[in-house]
Amino acid sequence: MPSLLPLLLFCDFLENRLHTSNLALLRRMLSDFFAGSEQTLQDFIRLGASVVVVMPMERMSAHRQQEVTRLLAQHQSMKEEDSKQQTQLCVFSYLSARVANRNIFLLRGMFQEFCSGGDRLICEFVRRGNEVVSLIPADIQTFKVNQVPAGWTGSPVNCERKLEQNYQQPRAASESDEDDSEEEDEIASVAELAAVASMQPTRTELHVCIMEVLDRIEQQEPWKTVFNPDAMPTSFSGVKRAKLAAALKKFWAKNGRAVWERHFWGPLGTLPDKRRSYERKTRQSKAREAFTRIMALAFEEFGANFFVTLDQHASLYMGWWYSGPVQSLFSLAQTQGLAACINYMESQALKRFPRIPGSTHRVSKPGESRSMWSTTIAMAPALREICAIKANK
Known part of the structure; x- marks a missing residue:
C-alpha cells in the first residue's frame, strides 16, 4: 500500500x-x-x-x-x-x-x-x-x-x-x-x-522511559563486571585478613546485583507484574543479612578502629559496601530531567561508585558510620565504640 x-x-x-x-x-x-x-x-x-x-x-x-x-x-x-x-x-x-x-x-x-x-x-x-x-x-x-x-x-x-x-x-x-x-x-x-x-512528562511517561532504558542495561548484567570478585581490587589482604577477604569475595559473587541496583532504583512498583519488585526486595534482604555477618566478623577480629579507618579514609574502599539510601531513578528524572536521568544510567552503569547528577558528597552525621551501617541489636555495641573513638579524636 x-x-x-x-x-x-x-x-x-x-x-x-x-x-x-x-x-x-x-x-x-x-x-x-x-x-x-x-x-x-x-x-x-x-x-x-x-x-x-x-x-x-x-x-x-x-x-x-x-x-x-x-x-x-x-x-x-x-x-x-x-x-x-x-x-x-x-x-x-x-x-x-x-x-x-x-x-x-x-x-x-x-x-x-x-x-x-x-x-x-x-x-x-x-x-x-x-x-x-x-x-x-x-x-x-x-x-x-x-x-x-x-x-x-x-x-x-x-x-x-x-x-x-x-x-x-x-x-x-x-x-x-x-x-x-x-x-x-x-x-x-x-x-x-x-x-x-515547558510541559513536564507525566508520571506514566517517566516510568515507561526509565524502565525501557533500565531493562536494556540490566540485560547486559553490568553488576557482574562492576563486582567481579576476581577482578575487584581489595585492601583487605594479608594473613590476618584472609578470612575477611574470603568472606567479601563470596559476598560479591552472590550479591553484586543487589548492591548495584541500589544506585539504579527503577520504579518496579508501577509494573503490572509485581514479581520483579518482590524479587528485588528479596535480594536486598539477603544482601543486608550477608553483609551484617561480614561486619560482625570484622568487628570481632579487628575491633571498632577498623570501621573508624574506613569512615575517615579520603577515598572509599572498592571492596567494601557503604550502604546509603537508594537512588530513585524516578526522583532523579523529576529533579534533574529525563535526559540527565538516562545519561546517568548509561554513563554510570559500569562505575563502582556512580556519580549522581546534582548530588554532593555525603558526610556521616554524629552517631552514625557509613562503613558499619547495621541497625541490628547485636551490632549496637560496635556502633557505640565507633562513635566514642571518633568523638575522642
Missing part, C-alpha cells in the same frame, strides 16, 4: 534514530487505519498495559546511524503524490482525536521532515531533552474531548474526501503564496516544539 509504506519506514527510522518503546503497536494502528479498521487501537485502550513512547535520546551505535542514512535515502527515492501525503498526515489527526497523547503533532512534523529528507525537529527534540512523544491507552471520546466527527469510519478514503473539501482554494496559489505557506508551516512546527518544552 503506497500511502502506508512511508509511515512504516518512518517508524523504522525512529527506532534507529531514537530510543522508543512499543512502536510495533503504532505500526499495527497505522496498518489498521489504512485498512479501515481500528482493532489494534481498541485493544490498546481496552488492555491499558502499554504506552507508545518516543524518547529524546539518540541511538549512537554505528550500525544504527548507517540504517538511519539508508532509510532517509530510500524514502527520498519514492516521492508521494500530494494527495497521498495528506492522507498520511490525516492519520496523526485521527490518533489525536482518538486516544490520549503527548505531542502527536510534533511527531507529525518529524514525519513531514523525514519525507523531505530532514531531521531538524528531531535534533531540537533531542537537544531540549525534557519532553517525550507518547500515545496513552485512554479513549478521548470517553472524556468528551476532541471527539471523532460523526460518521467517521476510520477509512483513509473519508479522510481524502475531507481533505479535498478543506483544501479547495478559490484561486490558484502563486509561487510567493506557496513559499509563505511553507515558511508558516515550518515556523509553526518549531513554535509548537517551544510551546511544549
Whole structure:
C-alpha cells in the first residue's frame, strides 16, 4: 500500500534514530487505519498495559546511524503524490482525536521532515531533552474531548474526501503564496516544539522511559563486571585478613546485583507484574543479612578502629559496601530531567561508585558510620565504640 509504506519506514527510522518503546503497536494502528479498521487501537485502550513512547535520546551505535542514512535515502527515492501525503498526515489527526497523547503533532512534523529528507525537529527534540512523544491507552471520546466527527469510519478514503473539501482554494496559489505557506508551516512546527518544552512528562511517561532504558542495561548484567570478585581490587589482604577477604569475595559473587541496583532504583512498583519488585526486595534482604555477618566478623577480629579507618579514609574502599539510601531513578528524572536521568544510567552503569547528577558528597552525621551501617541489636555495641573513638579524636 503506497500511502502506508512511508509511515512504516518512518517508524523504522525512529527506532534507529531514537530510543522508543512499543512502536510495533503504532505500526499495527497505522496498518489498521489504512485498512479501515481500528482493532489494534481498541485493544490498546481496552488492555491499558502499554504506552507508545518516543524518547529524546539518540541511538549512537554505528550500525544504527548507517540504517538511519539508508532509510532517509530510500524514502527520498519514492516521492508521494500530494494527495497521498495528506492522507498520511490525516492519520496523526485521527490518533489525536482518538486516544490520549503527548505531542502527536510534533511527531507529525518529524514525519513531514523525514519525507523531505530532514531531521531538524528531531535534533531540537533531542537537544531540549525534557519532553517525550507518547500515545496513552485512554479513549478521548470517553472524556468528551476532541471527539471523532460523526460518521467517521476510520477509512483513509473519508479522510481524502475531507481533505479535498478543506483544501479547495478559490484561486490558484502563486509561487510567493506557496513559499509563505511553507515558511508558516515550518515556523509553526518549531513554535509548537517551544510551546511544549515547558510541559513536564507525566508520571506514566517517566516510568515507561526509565524502565525501557533500565531493562536494556540490566540485560547486559553490568553488576557482574562492576563486582567481579576476581577482578575487584581489595585492601583487605594479608594473613590476618584472609578470612575477611574470603568472606567479601563470596559476598560479591552472590550479591553484586543487589548492591548495584541500589544506585539504579527503577520504579518496579508501577509494573503490572509485581514479581520483579518482590524479587528485588528479596535480594536486598539477603544482601543486608550477608553483609551484617561480614561486619560482625570484622568487628570481632579487628575491633571498632577498623570501621573508624574506613569512615575517615579520603577515598572509599572498592571492596567494601557503604550502604546509603537508594537512588530513585524516578526522583532523579523529576529533579534533574529525563535526559540527565538516562545519561546517568548509561554513563554510570559500569562505575563502582556512580556519580549522581546534582548530588554532593555525603558526610556521616554524629552517631552514625557509613562503613558499619547495621541497625541490628547485636551490632549496637560496635556502633557505640565507633562513635566514642571518633568523638575522642
